Structure formats: structure tokens, C-alpha cells
Amino acid sequence: MTTQAEHRMPPASPPAEAGLLPSAEPVRFLDDDGAAAPGDAHGRYERPPSELLRRAYDAMVLGRRFDAQATALTKQGRLAVYPSSRGQEAGEIGAVLALRETDWLFPTYRDSMALIARGIDPVEALTLLRGSWHCGYDPMATRTAPQCTPLATHAPHAVGVAYAARRRGEDTVALVLIGDGGTSEGDFHEALNFAAVFHAPVVFLVQNNGFAISVPLSRQTAAPSLAHKGVGYGVRSERVDGNDPLAVLAVLNDAVESARAGGGPVLVEAHTYRVEPHTNADDDGRYRDHDEVETWKRRDPIARLEAHLRAAGELTDDDVAAARSAAEEYAADVRKRLGEEATGDPAELFAHVYASPTPQLREQAAWLAEELAR
Amino acid sequence: MTVTMGKALNAALRDAMREDETVLMFGEDVGPLGGVFRVTDGLTAEFGEDRCFDTPLAEAGIVGLAVGMAMNGFRPVVEMQFDAFAYPAFEQIASHVAKMRNRTRGAVGLPMVIRVPYAGGIGGVEHHSDSSEAYYAHTPGLKVVTPATVADAYSLLREAIADPDPVVFMEPKKLYWAKDEVSLPVRTSPFGTAEVRRPGTDATLVAYGPAVPVALEAAAAAEAEGRSLEVVDLRTLVPFDDATVASSVRRTGRCVVVAEATGFASVSAEIAARVQERCFHSLWAPVLRVTGWDVPFPPPVLEKYQLPGVDRVLDTVERLQFDDAPDPRFLVAR
Structure with missing residues (x-):
């Protein structure tokens, strides 16, 4: 199997490069108000099935209510800290819905919403942020790695898990969640490089929410986009409106299935916004304008999906009420169970x-x- | 059969890979080249590129890949090429390799081995001779192993590969070519067991890895001068064999720790602390240490002044107050 290495002068223009580059504009299906946008830039994506969009809607409503509850509990001292993902519901839920149970998810500390969407008990999911010494859930049983705090250091693990599965002939995919700040870390780049060299079925979802605590994207990178970081490693990359649930679901599903089918790793940059401070302990008035936050709140992913589904006749007042009621019930349970002091x-x-x-x-x-x- | 330590390590990898197909070997130049020290020689040829392979030149990526593969059914062995080249992987090692089992309340163990050729004595240029064991020994969750004999090199590496926990396997570079009569496969005593390599009655020399041959040579020279020195080879730094070390020092009443690493905040400092905690009432003199000076490891022109040698060990033994005179080096308040 071993062959002597060959090294030749490369062709003037690497022919594969064009196919790796992301579209000039992020893929989107909906405008800011949820009305249909004029097609996606690549034309390769189809509107996700209605059934999937309905599931996504319910999960996003639940996720946002859970997130608000966790923030409230933090203010009451029941959690040590809580990094909110409010406004990023499309990415949080879309990532989980794109995966099978047998696939692996590699979340960060900001991805508690994705954990509960994955079916992990909310009290288990909040164990770490409650101040415990362990992650709270069984990563092997849930195929969900412990929430990672040191940025991007879980990305090479996702490559290892995916490559191991591929070596055994399994069609498992690993999806790793990263933020814009994490793309500056060396481990992000090493993971992209290893994934490409070993042709590992990994999807890198970069949720570009504009800030690494207080530092804006302009201080993280001078690249045309974060998705462009893929091309240097030979990783196909895509950009998506991260607050457009249709686009996020379409792009992530395509990325995951492409990786599963043996197409190698895919990098997806989801353009979104962190509408809440970094954590409850942060003071975002020191580094950004409130107007900017309000502008992004208008692009609310849940409101956009709701408007779209209502217009399509796929969501009724009763459906909305049912989703909200289920979310309230869920939050009440979380509130009750986290009412007691954490012990160990x-x-x-x-x-x-x-x-x-x-x-x-x-x-x-x-x-x-x-x-x-x- | 005469075997070098390098060959014994190679045989351990080969035998482990033959017995268990989940054992993998990867890193920089470990494939067709067989590693810069040839420890992986012939493995790609025997087991194919799926089992022993080269990776991109990125240590954090190598260790991170191993973490993921260990999470998913494999037993990776990775090579860091040189001690000081492992530092880019330190975050992976300290934050993930060492902590994964604890972070997951026991659900995710990482059966993986990080092989680190380490320490000086081969004339390497800068960044090729660090004794980096303290960084790893200081980090809970890692086992840290360093053989000093050919038989131990084989046996400890086999045990490391079979261990359910991550092992940092420190290979003393200057001993790669050390030879011994060994019949492979061989099994020596398990992790957490120190060995008395030479019995003695006047003082105990505690050493590990590259310092063990130095201690043995010093003990042989001391015998000619009428001093009977016991030599304890730690073999594994984590877990540490307090019992063997303390039992030896309680018998001899005197102790010198010999290590190549710099002394400040080091493994040798930990050993000295543990010995005085456990043997205070048996000691006739303070526990002394022979270590590298607290300077960056000097490239080969001055290397011989940094490495603990026989003379320095013997001089230190003579400061163990056999004549009841206080140690002049520490007598005067500075």
C-alpha cells in the first residue's frame, strides 16, 4: 500500500479551487420579514420539507424559552454563568435536525439549546453551567461531546471521531459548532486541515454572531468571509443567512449528507448575531450600539419562520399556541428542578x-x- | 538476544498492533521513514498506511485527532518527534487528554499513548533536548512513564498501550541505542512500581529515565571508595511508588535525587518533598538533589555542564553529612 512520494510542480490554477469557494452572498430563502427571497445564490438548495420546518419551529420556540429561563435562573443565582444563544435558534436547532441519532455533535458552552434539541435532559444539559465539575450527560449514550470551553479545541476531536467511524465503514458524520472568535484559534485550522487530508466526514458550523465577548469580527479576520478559510485547506465552504431557518436547514442538511456520502468535510458559516451580552456577567453597552442589536432583532429567525409558515398555510394560531404552551411547560419544569441548590x-x-x-x-x-x- | 531500547520500543508497537487491530500509530515521519529515531521502522510496511501513518505537521491536530479516535473505539499511539515540539499540543493534553474522563464523570476514557522522545545527551541543537516530564506529571489525569532499561521500554510501552487511561510515554533519547540481553516479548513489573536496580546501605539514589544509568555508574564508582549506594529506578512518575522509595530511604537514612530536568518546581522537587514527609525520622541528612541547572537546555557545545554526571552525583553524596558536618552549600544564609 505504501508508495514512494511524488512531488510535481502544481498546475497554474488549481482546478478544484472554484468548487470549494462559498457563494458571494449568503444563501437565503426568506427576506428579513419572512417573505420569500429571490432564490438561493447557488440554486442547489431546495426548500426543506414542511414537516421538518414545523419540527424546527417547535424546537426553536422551545429553545428560546429554555434559553430565557436559563438566563433568569442565572440572575437568581441558580446557575454559575449562562452564555445565551438567543437569536441563534436557527443554527442551534438546524445543526441538530441535520444529524441522525448515530451522528456526533460537538457543542460549545453557548450551545445548551442544541443540547436540549438533541434530547438531553435540560437539568443534565445545564450541569456544567450550574458550576459542577462534569458535563452532566453521557456523551457516549447521546453521541454529544461535553460542551467545550477552550475555543475550537473540540474541532480536532470531531475529526478524530468522524475519521474513526469512517475507518470502520460506518456512515457517521460529526458536526462541530464553533463561533467567529474560535476561527482565529490554531486548533480550528489544524482541524480543517486534518479533516481535508483524511477526508473525514465532518461539518464545521461557524455561527458568526459578530462578537467574541467584546471583540468584533473586524478584529478576528481580514478574510472576505469566515467560510473562505475553508478553501486554503481544500474544504468546500458555504455561507448562509444564519437567521433564515429555511436556508440553514437546507444548507446544513446538504452539508451533512454530502459528508456522509463521502464528499469530505464541509465548512458552513452562518451569519447571525448575539443579541444578548456574552453572558449574564457581561456589559455589552461598553462595546456596541443598542441600535445594532435592535436591527438584528428585526431579523428574528423564529418570527421569520413563523411568518413564512403562516403564509404557506402550514402553521395555525393553534399550532403557535401549542408550541408556546409546550415551551412554558418545559420552562416550568426546568425552573422547578433547578430551584434546589446544586450539590455534589x-x-x-x-x-x-x-x-x-x-x-x-x-x-x-x-x-x-x-x-x-x- | 542483544536488543537496543529503540528496537524494543519498535517490537512493543509491532506486537501490540499484531494483537489488537484498534492500535494505531501516527505522527510526523512515522510512516515509510520509520520515525526520525526509527522507532516505528517497518510498521507501515507490515500493517499498511491505515495503521501506521504520517499526518500533517501539527502537534495539536495530532493529539486532537487521537482524542477523537480514542473516543470512538481506537487505541492511538502518537509520536511527538521531539520533547520541545510537543508544546503546541499542550492545550490538548492538559485540557482534554488529561481531563476527558473526569469531565464526563467517567463516561469517556481515552486509551491513548503520547510518545515523547526527551532529554539531552545526543548533541541536539536547541529545542531538541528538553526534559518536559514535570509539565505532564503536574497534570492530574495523565500517567507519566519513562523507561531506563531495554526490558522496561518494551514492557512499559505494552502496558501503556493497554492502559484505559492516557499515558505520556517519555523515551530517553540518549538510551535509544543502549543495549541489553533481553528475550522479547518480556514483561517487567507494572505501572506504579519502582525497582531497586542496585542494593546498598549508605544512601539511596532515586533516579528515572536518562539519569538511571548515571546513578548506577556513580554507585559502582562509590563502591570502589567504600560507599554502598542503593539505586531506585522510578520507572513511572505517575503513579508514583512511595512505598519502594520510602522503604529504601528508611533503610539507608540518606537520599539524593538524580534527574536531568531543571530542579526548580520539578519532579525531583516532588520526590524530595515526599521523602522528607515520609522519612523525616529516618534521615541523617537533608534530601539533596542533582539536577540540571535552572537554565534553558544548552545546545551541545555546553551540554556536558548541564547534564548530571557521575562526579556531580558523588560530590553530592559526600555532602550527606557522613561526618556530621553540616552541608557547607546551604550553611551560610545568603
Whole structure:
């Protein structure tokens, strides 16, 4: 199988490059008010099926209510911190709906909404942000990696998981969630490069929400778009209006199925906006205008989808009421279950550092137990 | 059979890959070239490019890929080529490799090995001779292993590959060509077990990796001068064998730690602390250390002044207050 390496002068213009570049304008199906936009730029995408759009609508309404509840609980001291993804519902839900149960999701700390859309219990999903030492859910059972805090460092893991699956002949895809700030990290670039070289079935979804805490996109990159970062690695890239649920679902579904079919990795940049501060602890008045936030709130993904579905006759007042009522019920349950103080057994600190504790850890566990017994 | 440490490591990889098809080897130049130290020689030829392969030149990516593959059914072994070239991967190692099991409350273990050729003594230019073990030993969740003998190189690497936890496997570069009579496959004592390489009664030399042959040579020279030195080879830094070290020092009453790494905030400092905690009432003198100076590892022109040598070890042993005189080096308040 091993062959001697060959190195030749490359052709003047790499022929594959054109097919890798994203469209000049982000793919969109809806205008800012939810009316039909004049077609997508590539013409390769079709309107997602109505049934999928209805599921997305319900999940987005639920996700937003959950997000608001988590923010409220943080203000009451029930969570240590909460990075909101309000306004990014299309990306959060679209990513999950594009995946099968057997696929893998690699989320960040801002993607709690995606976790619950994945079916993870909300209290488990909020374990980390509640201040616990572990992620709260079983990544193997849920095929969902622990929420990643050091930016982009989970991206090479997604490549490894996807490549491992491909090596076994499985058609598993890994989708990794990254923000605009994360695209400046070396691990993002190494992951793109490895994914391309090993032809791993990975979808990189960059939710470009405009800010890395306080630093605007203009300080992250001088590239024409974040999607353009794919072409240098040989990764096909696409741009999408991240607040247009139809476009997000269409593009992500295409990306995931392309990767699954053996087309290699895909990079998708979703243009969206972080309408809330970085976290409850942030003061966004120090670095951005309120007017800008209001402008983006007008492009609300839920309102756009709702307007579109109503106009298409696929969503009734009763449907909307049912979605909101289910979301209220869900939030009430979260509120109730997070009403109690988070606790933990200090003895468990020593239990999972290694498969079985070292003699030193057993010794220290005993010392802590003695201390607690006094 | 006469075997070098490099060949023993190669045999360990080959045997592990023959026994378990989930074992993979990847990194920089480990494919057809066989690694810059030839530790992976012939593996691509025997097992194919799917099992032993070259990657892009990016250490964080290599370790990150291994994390993902270990999450999904494989047992990757990765090579970092040189000690100081592993630093780009440090975030992956400290934040993910070491913590994944804990972060997931035991749900996700990472059976993977990070091989790090380390330490000096081969005349390498700058950034090729770091003793980086303290960074890893300081990080909970990693096991840190460093063989000093040919048999241990084989056995400890096999154990590392079979271990359910991530292992940083530190290979003393200058011992790659060290030879011994060994019949492979061989199994020595398991992780967490130090070995008394040479029994003695007057003082204990605690060493690991590249410092073990130095300690043994010093002990042989001391015997000619009437000093009986015991040499303990730690073999694994994490988990640490407190029992063997403490039992030796309690018998001899004196201890010198010999290590090639810089001494400040080092593994040798940890050993000295543990010995004085456990053996205070048996000690006739403070625990002393022979380490590298606290300077960046010097390229080969001055390397010999940095490496702990036999003379420095013997001089230090003589400061163990055999004549009840206080150690002059630490007597005067500075």
C-alpha cells in the first residue's frame, strides 16, 4: 500500500479551487420579514420539507424559552454563568435536525439549546453551567461531546471521531459548532486541515454572531468571509443567512449528507448575531450600539419562520399556541428542578481522574474524608 | 538476544498492533521513514498506511485527532518527534487528554499513548533536548512513564498501550541505542512500581529515565571508595511508588535525587518533598538533589555542564553529612 512520494510542480490554477469557494452572498430563502427571497445564490438548495420546518419551529420556540429561563435562573443565582444563544435558534436547532441519532455533535458552552434539541435532559444539559465539575450527560449514550470551553479545541476531536467511524465503514458524520472568535484559534485550522487530508466526514458550523465577548469580527479576520478559510485547506465552504431557518436547514442538511456520502468535510458559516451580552456577567453597552442589536432583532429567525409558515398555510394560531404552551411547560419544569441548590459529593472528586484511582488519590480521598468527619 | 531500547520500543508497537487491530500509530515521519529515531521502522510496511501513518505537521491536530479516535473505539499511539515540539499540543493534553474522563464523570476514557522522545545527551541543537516530564506529571489525569532499561521500554510501552487511561510515554533519547540481553516479548513489573536496580546501605539514589544509568555508574564508582549506594529506578512518575522509595530511604537514612530536568518546581522537587514527609525520622541528612541547572537546555557545545554526571552525583553524596558536618552549600544564609 505504501508508495514512494511524488512531488510535481502544481498546475497554474488549481482546478478544484472554484468548487470549494462559498457563494458571494449568503444563501437565503426568506427576506428579513419572512417573505420569500429571490432564490438561493447557488440554486442547489431546495426548500426543506414542511414537516421538518414545523419540527424546527417547535424546537426553536422551545429553545428560546429554555434559553430565557436559563438566563433568569442565572440572575437568581441558580446557575454559575449562562452564555445565551438567543437569536441563534436557527443554527442551534438546524445543526441538530441535520444529524441522525448515530451522528456526533460537538457543542460549545453557548450551545445548551442544541443540547436540549438533541434530547438531553435540560437539568443534565445545564450541569456544567450550574458550576459542577462534569458535563452532566453521557456523551457516549447521546453521541454529544461535553460542551467545550477552550475555543475550537473540540474541532480536532470531531475529526478524530468522524475519521474513526469512517475507518470502520460506518456512515457517521460529526458536526462541530464553533463561533467567529474560535476561527482565529490554531486548533480550528489544524482541524480543517486534518479533516481535508483524511477526508473525514465532518461539518464545521461557524455561527458568526459578530462578537467574541467584546471583540468584533473586524478584529478576528481580514478574510472576505469566515467560510473562505475553508478553501486554503481544500474544504468546500458555504455561507448562509444564519437567521433564515429555511436556508440553514437546507444548507446544513446538504452539508451533512454530502459528508456522509463521502464528499469530505464541509465548512458552513452562518451569519447571525448575539443579541444578548456574552453572558449574564457581561456589559455589552461598553462595546456596541443598542441600535445594532435592535436591527438584528428585526431579523428574528423564529418570527421569520413563523411568518413564512403562516403564509404557506402550514402553521395555525393553534399550532403557535401549542408550541408556546409546550415551551412554558418545559420552562416550568426546568425552573422547578433547578430551584434546589446544586450539590455534589466531594468524595467523587477522586473517582474519575483515572479509571481507578492512584495510591496517591486514594490517600488524599481518605484525608479529605477525615477532614469532613471532624 | 542483544536488543537496543529503540528496537524494543519498535517490537512493543509491532506486537501490540499484531494483537489488537484498534492500535494505531501516527505522527510526523512515522510512516515509510520509520520515525526520525526509527522507532516505528517497518510498521507501515507490515500493517499498511491505515495503521501506521504520517499526518500533517501539527502537534495539536495530532493529539486532537487521537482524542477523537480514542473516543470512538481506537487505541492511538502518537509520536511527538521531539520533547520541545510537543508544546503546541499542550492545550490538548492538559485540557482534554488529561481531563476527558473526569469531565464526563467517567463516561469517556481515552486509551491513548503520547510518545515523547526527551532529554539531552545526543548533541541536539536547541529545542531538541528538553526534559518536559514535570509539565505532564503536574497534570492530574495523565500517567507519566519513562523507561531506563531495554526490558522496561518494551514492557512499559505494552502496558501503556493497554492502559484505559492516557499515558505520556517519555523515551530517553540518549538510551535509544543502549543495549541489553533481553528475550522479547518480556514483561517487567507494572505501572506504579519502582525497582531497586542496585542494593546498598549508605544512601539511596532515586533516579528515572536518562539519569538511571548515571546513578548506577556513580554507585559502582562509590563502591570502589567504600560507599554502598542503593539505586531506585522510578520507572513511572505517575503513579508514583512511595512505598519502594520510602522503604529504601528508611533503610539507608540518606537520599539524593538524580534527574536531568531543571530542579526548580520539578519532579525531583516532588520526590524530595515526599521523602522528607515520609522519612523525616529516618534521615541523617537533608534530601539533596542533582539536577540540571535552572537554565534553558544548552545546545551541545555546553551540554556536558548541564547534564548530571557521575562526579556531580558523588560530590553530592559526600555532602550527606557522613561526618556530621553540616552541608557547607546551604550553611551560610545568603
